[in-house]
Amino acid sequence: MDWNGRRIVITGASRGIGRSLALNLAGRGGRLVLAARSGADLEAVAREVRTRGGEAVAVPTDVAEEGSVRDMVRTAALALGGIDVLVNNAGVGLRAGVQDMNPADFTRALAVNLLGPLHCVQAVLPYLRQQGGGLVISISSLAGILPVPFLGGYSASKHAGIALFRCLRAELAGRGVRVMLVYPGSVDTDFRRNALGDGYPDRARASRVSPEQVAEVVARAAEAERQDVFIRRSDRLLVMVARLAPGLADRVLIGRYGKSPRS
Numbered sequence: 001m002d003w004n005g006r007r008i009v010i011t012g013a014s015r016g017i018g019r020s021l022a023l024n025l026a027g028r029g030g031r032l033v034l035a036a037r038s039g040a041d042l043e044a045v046a047r048e049v050r051t052r053g054g055e056a057v058a059v060p061t062d063v064a065e066e067g068s069v070r071d072m073v074r075t076a077a078l079a080l081g082g083i084d085v086l087v088n089n090a091g092v093g094l095r096a097g098v099q100d101m102n103p104a105d106f107t108r109a110l111a112v113n114l115l116g117p118l119h120c121v122q123a124v125l126p127y128l129r130q131q132g133g134g135l136v137i138s139i140s141s142l143a144g145i146l147p148v149p150f151l152g153g154y155s156a157s158k159h160a161g162i163a164l165f166r167c168l169r170a171e172l173a174g175r176g177v178r179v180m181l182v183y184p185g186s187v188d189t190d191f192r193r194n195a196l197g198d199g200y201p202d203r204a205r206a207s208r209v210s211p212e213q214v215a216e217v218v219a220r221a222a223e224a225e226r227q228d229v230f231i232r233r234s235d236r237l238l239v240m241v242a243r244l245a246p247g248l249a250d251r252v253l254i255g256r257y258g259k260s261p262r263s
């Protein structure tokens, strides 16, 4: 797939991975509508895209609100003259042990990470079909494949999202709309600082990829029409180990993440 001239909606584009995706895809000739709640930050990203010669419109949106998403998608289709690509990227972390997790935090994580992408894809699909095809990109997480201790609520929201979008992929097979799932490990953004719950421990020596690296891998994977995308070889390897020897993978995850946020 060639990005040039593609009409692209990116959620969660006000910072982090979404911002990097916006700059990368605009650099490849994509025409953008950017969505997130914080209008000022979103407009700053849109301005950055335009300063570099690209095209971007900021539309403040809360993906957890179905009406807000429908308004954003209508505005996007009018501004761009249609929609070819949806990037479901907006998301929120939740760090808490399952026993102590606040149900209100879990409800919010599900509203943003699971219902948000559902609202977006339900609103965008009629446009993709009208175009005769398109692409839906779901920014999931390794925590959507592997159970990560003290991220149970977040991990559950991402597991459910993968199930939903893999079902959608099967339902759309042969109809011209592709669904690509992306499974980043740890990425160097403010995601942990913005999370719900007990707060993530500061792991100064944690190995993280940059959001720019994630954006580059996603852009190239879409060009190559790949379906399931890992950012690093070691991420894919850990998932393979988890399939072959789940006990061993659990021990790796407990070693990395198993410390209680309360200890």
Ligand SMILES: NC(=O)c1ccc[n+]([C@@H]2O[C@H](COP(=O)([O-])OP(=O)(O)OC[C@H]3O[C@@H](n4cnc5c(N)ncnc54)[C@H](OP(=O)(O)O)[C@@H]3O)[C@@H](O)[C@H]2O)c1
Residues within 6 Å of the ligand: 011, 012, 013, 014, 015, 016, 017, 018, 035, 036, 037, 038, 039, 041, 061, 062, 063, 064, 089, 090, 091, 092, 093, 112, 139, 140, 141, 142, 183, 184, 185, 186, 187, 188, 189, 190, 191, 192, 194
């Ligand atoms: N960072 C990581 O280690 C990592 C690893 C794997 C997967 N991911 C996934 O990557 C995606 C992006 O994360 P990030 O690292 O870039 O985090 P981030 O820096 O915290 O950015 C999150 C983005 O989502 C937006 N957002 C949050 N709630 C929203 C809502 N209700 N409606 C609309 N937009 C909303 C935020 O904007 P506003 O606050 O302005 O709304 C922001 O633009 C998420 O889906 C996350 O689960 C991240």
